[in-house]
Amino acid sequence: MTPQSEDFSAWYNELVIKAQLVDRGPVRGTMVIRPYGYRIWELLQADLDRRIKEAGHDNACFPMFIPESYLRREAEHVEGFSPELAVVTVAGGKELEEPLVVRPTSETVIGEYMAKWIGSHRDLPLLLNQWANVVRWEMRPRMFLRTTEFLWQEGHTAHIDEADAMRETMWALDAYAAVARDLAAMPVVPGEKTPGERFAGAVRTYTIEGMMRDGRALQAGTSHYLGTNFAKAFEIQYQDEAGKLTLAHTTSWGMSTRMIGGVIMTHGDDTGLVLPPRLAPYQVVIVPIGRKEQGEATAAEARRLGAAIKSMGIRVHVDDNRPQLSPGFKFNDWEMRGVPIRLEIGPRDLENGVATLVRRLPTVEGQGKEAVPLERVPEIMPQILADFQAFLLARAETFRGDHTRAVEVWDDFGAQVAEGWALAFHCGRAECEDDIKADTAATPRCIPAEGPAEQGVCVKCGQPSAYGKRVIFGKAY
Amino acid sequence: MTPQSEDFSAWYNELVIKAQLVDRGPVRGTMVIRPYGYRIWELLQADLDRRIKEAGHDNACFPMFIPESYLRREAEHVEGFSPELAVVTVAGGKELEEPLVVRPTSETVIGEYMAKWIGSHRDLPLLLNQWANVVRWEMRPRMFLRTTEFLWQEGHTAHIDEADAMRETMWALDAYAAVARDLAAMPVVPGEKTPGERFAGAVRTYTIEGMMRDGRALQAGTSHYLGTNFAKAFEIQYQDEAGKLTLAHTTSWGMSTRMIGGVIMTHGDDTGLVLPPRLAPYQVVIVPIGRKEQGEATAAEARRLGAAIKSMGIRVHVDDNRPQLSPGFKFNDWEMRGVPIRLEIGPRDLENGVATLVRRLPTVEGQGKEAVPLERVPEIMPQILADFQAFLLARAETFRGDHTRAVEVWDDFGAQVAEGWALAFHCGRAECEDDIKADTAATPRCIPAEGPAEQGVCVKCGQPSAYGKRVIFGKAY
Numbered sequence: 001m002t003p004q005s006e007d008f009s010a011w012y013n014e015l016v017i018k019a020q021l022v023d024r025g026p027v028r029g030t031m032v033i034r035p036y037g038y039r040i041w042e043l044l045q046a047d048l049d050r051r052i053k054e055a056g057h058d059n060a061c062f063p064m065f066i067p068e069s070y071l072r073r074e075a076e077h078v079e080g081f082s083p084e085l086a087v088v089t090v091a092g093g094k095e096l097e098e099p100l101v102v103r104p105t106s107e108t109v110i111g112e113y114m115a116k117w118i119g120s121h122r123d124l125p126l127l128l129n130q131w132a133n134v135v136r137w138e139m140r141p142r143m144f145l146r147t148t149e150f151l152w153q154e155g156h157t158a159h160i161d162e163a164d165a166m167r168e169t170m171w172a173l174d175a176y177a178a179v180a181r182d183l184a185a186m187p188v189v190p191g192e193k194t195p196g197e198r199f200a201g202a203v204r205t206y207t208i209e210g211m212m213r214d215g216r217a218l219q220a221g222t223s224h225y226l227g228t229n230f231a232k233a234f235e236i237q238y239q240d241e242a243g244k245l246t247l248a249h250t251t252s253w254g255m256s257t258r259m260i261g262g263v264i265m266t267h268g269d270d271t272g273l274v275l276p277p278r279l280a281p282y283q284v285v286i287v288p289i290g291r292k293e294q295g296e297a298t299a300a301e302a303r304r305l306g307a308a309i310k311s312m313g314i315r316v317h318v319d320d321n322r323p324q325l326s327p328g329f330k331f332n333d334w335e336m337r338g339v340p341i342r343l344e345i346g347p348r349d350l351e352n353g354v355a356t357l358v359r360r361l362p363t364v365e366g367q368g369k370e371a372v373p374l375e376r377v378p379e380i381m382p383q384i385l386a387d388f389q390a391f392l393l394a395r396a397e398t399f400r401g402d403h404t405r406a407v408e409v410w411d412d413f414g415a416q417v418a419e420g421w422a423l424a425f426h427c428g429r430a431e432c433e434d435d436i437k438a439d440t441a442a443t444p445r446c447i448p449a450e451g452p453a454e455q456g457v458c459v460k461c462g463q464p465s466a467y468g469k470r471v472i473f474g475k476a477y
Numbered sequence: 478m479t480p481q482s483e484d485f486s487a488w489y490n491e492l493v494i495k496a497q498l499v500d501r502g503p504v505r506g507t508m509v510i511r512p513y514g515y516r517i518w519e520l521l522q523a524d525l526d527r528r529i530k531e532a533g534h535d536n537a538c539f540p541m542f543i544p545e546s547y548l549r550r551e552a553e554h555v556e557g558f559s560p561e562l563a564v565v566t567v568a569g570g571k572e573l574e575e576p577l578v579v580r581p582t583s584e585t586v587i588g589e590y591m592a593k594w595i596g597s598h599r600d601l602p603l604l605l606n607q608w609a610n611v612v613r614w615e616m617r618p619r620m621f622l623r624t625t626e627f628l629w630q631e632g633h634t635a636h637i638d639e640a641d642a643m644r645e646t647m648w649a650l651d652a653y654a655a656v657a658r659d660l661a662a663m664p665v666v667p668g669e670k671t672p673g674e675r676f677a678g679a680v681r682t683y684t685i686e687g688m689m690r691d692g693r694a695l696q697a698g699t700s701h702y703l704g705t706n707f708a709k710a711f712e713i714q715y716q717d718e719a720g721k722l723t724l725a726h727t728t729s730w731g732m733s734t735r736m737i738g739g740v741i742m743t744h745g746d747d748t749g750l751v752l753p754p755r756l757a758p759y760q761v762v763i764v765p766i767g768r769k770e771q772g773e774a775t776a777a778e779a780r781r782l783g784a785a786i787k788s789m790g791i792r793v794h795v796d797d798n799r800p801q802l803s804p805g806f807k808f809n810d811w812e813m814r815g816v817p818i819r820l821e822i823g824p825r826d827l828e829n830g831v832a833t834l835v836r837r838l839p840t841v842e843g844q845g846k847e848a849v850p851l852e853r854v855p856e857i858m859p860q861i862l863a864d865f866q867a868f869l870l871a872r873a874e875t876f877r878g879d880h881t882r883a884v885e886v887w888d889d890f891g892a893q894v895a896e897g898w899a900l901a902f903h904c905g906r907a908e909c910e911d912d913i914k915a916d917t918a919a920t921p922r923c924i925p926a927e928g929p930a931e932q933g934v935c936v937k938c939g940q941p942s943a944y945g946k947r948v949i950f951g952k953a954y
Contacts, residue, residue, distance in 0.1 A: 023590060025540040026547065027577060032590055035535030035605070042536065058512030059519065063502040063626055064610060065563075070503065086542075086568040088579065091625075092614030093560055100504060102565065102579075113500060113509055122801070128512070133541060133610065137569030148568075149540055324599070 001336075003270045008214040012265060016143045019273050019337045021260070029141030029148035033257070036337065037144075039281035040260050041151065045131065047183055047278075048153065048255060051175045057127040057155060062109050064132070065100040070108040073233040077107065080200020084136040086148075102135040107201065107226070107252055110156045111234035118158060118248060120239045125168065126158040144261035145218075145477050152256035158236055158248040162227070165249035169225040172253035173206045176221035179255070184263050185276040185392040186210040187400060188220055189472060191446030196430045199252075203227035209445045209472065211400040212265035215420040217445045217474040220262050223253035261477070266396050273338025274360050276392050277385040282317040284309055284381065285339045286355075289327045289346035298345045301374070305343070305355065308378040314385070335360060340388050343377065357384070363391040406470065410459055413473070417442035421474040423451075427458035428466025436460050436473070445472045478813075480747045485691040489742060493620045496750050496814045498737070506618030506625035510734070513814065514621075516758035517737050518628065522608065524660055524755075525630065525732060528652045534604040534632060539586050541609065542577040547585040550710040554584065557677020561613040563625075579612040584678065584703070584729055587633045588711035595635060595725060597716045602645065603635040621738035622695075622954050629733035635713055635725040639704070642726035646702040649730035650683045653698035656732070661740045662753040662869040663687040664877060665697055666949065668923030673907045676729075680704035686922045686949065688877040689742035692897040694922045694951040697739050700730035738954070743873050750815025751837050753869050754862040759794040761786055761858065762816045763832075766804045766823035775822045778851070782820070782832065785855040791862070812837060817865050820854065834861070840868040883947065887936055890950070894919035898951040900928075904935035905943025913937050913950070922949045 001018065002010040016022050021037030024030075033041065053059075065088060071078045081104045088100040103109065110128065118126060131153045138146045155172055159165040173190050180186040188208035198205040202224035210218045228247040231237065236248045267274035277283045286306050288298035299320045306318040317339075319330050327344070334342055344356040354371040362368065372380065403420025407413050416422040417440050426432065426444060437443050451469040458465055478495065479487040493499050498514030501507075510518065530536075542565060548555045558581045565577040580586065587605065595603060608630045615623045632649055636642040650667050657663040665685035675682040679701035687695045705724040708714065713725045744751035754760045763783050765775035776797045783795040794816075796807050804821070811819055821833040831848040839845065849857065880897025884890050893899040894917050903909065903921060914920050928946040935942055 023593070025542075026544055026586060026589060027540060027542050030540040030542060032540065033538040035537050038535075038537050041538075058515075060512050060515050061510040061518075061628065063504060063507040063509065065502075065504050065507060065612075065626065067503050083570055085570075086565050086577075088563050089566045090576075091563040092616070093562075099567075100563075109503060112503060116500070122799075135542075139569070149542065151538065322599075 057129045077201035086135045104136045111230045114236045124160045129155045155253045169251045172223040183278045187397045191448040194444045199224045217476045218262045221255040226250045272336030275338035277340045277389045284316040284341045285334045286318045286343045294347040423470040424459035425456035425465035426471045427463040442473045534606045541580045554678035563612045581613045588707045592713045601637045606632045632730045634728045646728045649700040660755045664874045668925040671921045676701045694953045695739045698732040703727045749813030752815035754817045754866045761793040761818045762811045763795045763820045771824040900947040901936035902933035902942035903948045904940040919950045
């Protein structure tokens with residue numbers, strides 16, 4: 001496999017296939033998510049779905065075919081998505097009278113039904129979510145990061161006023177940051193997008209940005225306050241307490257299979273994937289070692305231990321049915337596939353009543369293999385997994401810290417965004433953003449929510465700074 | 478609402494909208510599944526997904542756009558599905574070189590990857606499943622039963638030989654029958670389809686058939702043994718132990734949102750839906766009664782009771798935030814929406830320390846409202862729900878028994894299939910099936926797995942009977 005340091009992009013493209021996360025689809029830009037990759041998505045989905053429901057949202061399912069005319073009702077929206085649309089023109093053996101767009105996102109079709117379902121202020125807030133596939137025709141496709149078809153959830157809500165809609169917008173952003181941090185061990189930065197990076201049709205767009213191990217940024221989830229833009233386009237209105245017809249304020253927010261790409265690029269190394277335990281299809285793999293009678297004895301012990309670990313609610317796999325492969329091959333295979341904890345049981349381990357425990361990465365400098373008494377293994381495993389999860393988060397935080405610097409003058413800017421993020425003042429002008437992008441390929445990733453209040457002059461053009469704080473600039477996926 | 482007896486079809490069409498299960502989609506034949514309907518699907522999905530995983534299958538996700546050429550590789554398959562396809566011809570602003578079919582089912586695209594992933598006999602069985610949306614352009618669409626886009630799971634597996642593939646085919650059929658019986662309280666009949674009713678490309682098709690309250694049959698899940706048909710078309714082969722390249726035997730099986738239509742038509746009545754507790758979004762609804770202080774006191778008790786019932790793992794809803802609606806309206810509303818158990822708490826109930834418990838249907842003749850001491854309500858609720866679930870299944874079994882008869886002579890056939898199912902001998906000839914359909918609109922629903930071995934002469938043409946047992950004939954959805 002190509003090493004990260006040599007060609008990060010090649011490393012990624014080779015690894016996603018080799019680790020059996022995905023395969024290339026039959027149509028350019030599409031992907032087949034294989035069981036090992038899909039399980040990561042299911043684990044993420046279960047946690048996020050629970051949060052969404054606990055906060056009072058209901059899941060629903062809207063059609064994926066949207067009449068073309070719907071998209072045209074919101075001018076910015078159609079302009080933003082037009083170049084990426086896939087269009088059905090023939091169905092049931094006939095040319096359709098009105099072409100159907102395969103949804104790139106569902107604001108328009110859901111807006112149509114919000115208008116129908118909302119009558120009075122009593123019907124608000126209306127809190128909907130759907131888990132769906134969407135299609136955006138990609139010019140530069142990349143597995144998980146930009147695929148023609150991808151999976152996501154899209155939340156769509158309607159509110160009585162801006163304040164309530166903004167509360168919702170920030171709730172979703174917080175939920176995404178928590179999922180990224182707690183499950184993916186990705187220490188993302190939440191913040192607002194500059195106007196040039198807003199969702200097509202939004203008043204304000206918020207994002208969580210993670211730093212990948214090549215120093216680039218990954219937008220890992222977005223939440224949009226749509227104001228009354230879609231409410232106007234689709235007549236989403238309610239009777240207020242005085243009986244007056246009033247426009248609702250809407251939001252939308254989404255997190256997608258792109259997150260899996262984020263996990264790979266936040267933690268992976270030249271050996272392969274490194275999966276955070278909370279998203280690992282197998283948190284523990286047990287490899288019995290030995291031939292003939294010895295092999296049978298260690299395999300029996302591996303299965304017994306596997307059952308004991310499983311009964312603790314841990315996802316464990318016993319690698320006991322590939323006799324044609326050597327132990328060394330199996331060790332490498334599971335390391336490449338990112339399994340957090342490996343347990344080896346050889347004939348000598350069995351004699352000594354121990355298993356050899358190997359972490360995918362040493363959590364303490366110089367820490368190597370460790371012999372653990374067999375009967376102690378199940379009881380210590382939850383803590384070992386929790387520690388490994390915390391280690392990955394801390395390591396990613398350190399990495400981000402090491403690759404983020406305040407930049408005051410333009411001469412230092414290019415070098416910084418070549419290896420990480422620059423915290424810089426910006427004037428807020430779209431043309432100046434364009435100039436920066438043309439010169440360095442970096443874009444404003446977000447105005448970080450937690451950045452301290454500061455004023456200065458634009459790193460590029462010297463005009464007074466906008467936003468009241470520094471902006472994060474970086475190259476993005 | 479139109480009564481069932483007057484026009485079953487109108488009753489169904491009105492009820493699905495009124496009960497807020499669905500709304501009509503913007504494109505003819507599509508549906509919006511609203512939260513109340515989607516929750517039923519989620520409950521069904523959770524149970525079926527658990528069974529699928531426990532039996533060793535892995536979930537995956539294949540692209541929904543299939544190159545047209547893939548479908549043409551299996552001759553019967555493309556012939557069966559061609560009239561129903563939706564086709565993407567434009568994407569990213571350009572005419573596509575090869576049109577893309579939106580999947581009507583995924584045998585072809587999955588076959589392509591099975592061929593790639595299977596090398597040796599050690600890779601078998603390959604047990605895959607996906608939860609997906611599929612598109613079949615419908616001429617006579619009907620909410621849940623036949624919609625242009627619907628949700629389903631599709632299992633796709635590859636095996637070393639016919640025996641193993643047939644074991645899998647029957648496993649899926651058994652799982653479907655169990656889900657229908659245990660969750661939906663639908664006493665379905667499992668059996669084999671006659672050749673004329675087979676899936677396009679299958680060697681043998683198995684089905685579960687339920688009887689709706691108008692006496693018609695609903696095919697509620699199918700499982701197909703595909704032999705080596707798709708293996709030949711896509712070169713799905715493995716090296717056997719001797720190193721010889723051998724064709725795999727494949728299966729596919731699916732259950733869809735159509736099941737929700739089955740639940741509605743198996744249990745519903747003129748008052749509205751009747752939901753089996755295991756699929757009811759709300760198993761219990763509590764309606765507090767009274768105005769001002771009295772209303773506040775009963776609402777407070779309703780919330781306390783709701784929390785106690787919820788803590789038992791029961792899905793409960795307290796209807797305490799619609800002061801503009803009368804108690805009578807709420808009772809009717811929840812009955813129409815099929816909630817199994819209603820608890821009313823009025824000021825007098827509160828004085829007496831009781832709640833009034835009302836079942837959606839009396840499970841014992843003449844049984845009406847029942848006063849239950851408040852402190853006893855949570856502890857008795859699991860049994861009350863289980864009894865109601867069992868009652869619905871038994872009622873549906875009785876109904877099916879009352880509407881199924883052995884028919885010996887053609888003169889009796891039409892009358893029987895007008896009100897239910899006919900158990901009749903059939904010669905097995907496709908032309909004879911066609912004659913029966915032309916005369917009566919009835920089709921062979923299945924050769925029931927559990928039917929006793931019998932021989933006779935064809936009810937229609939008098940030739941010797943095929944199949945070694947009677948066939949179930951009925952009109953179908």
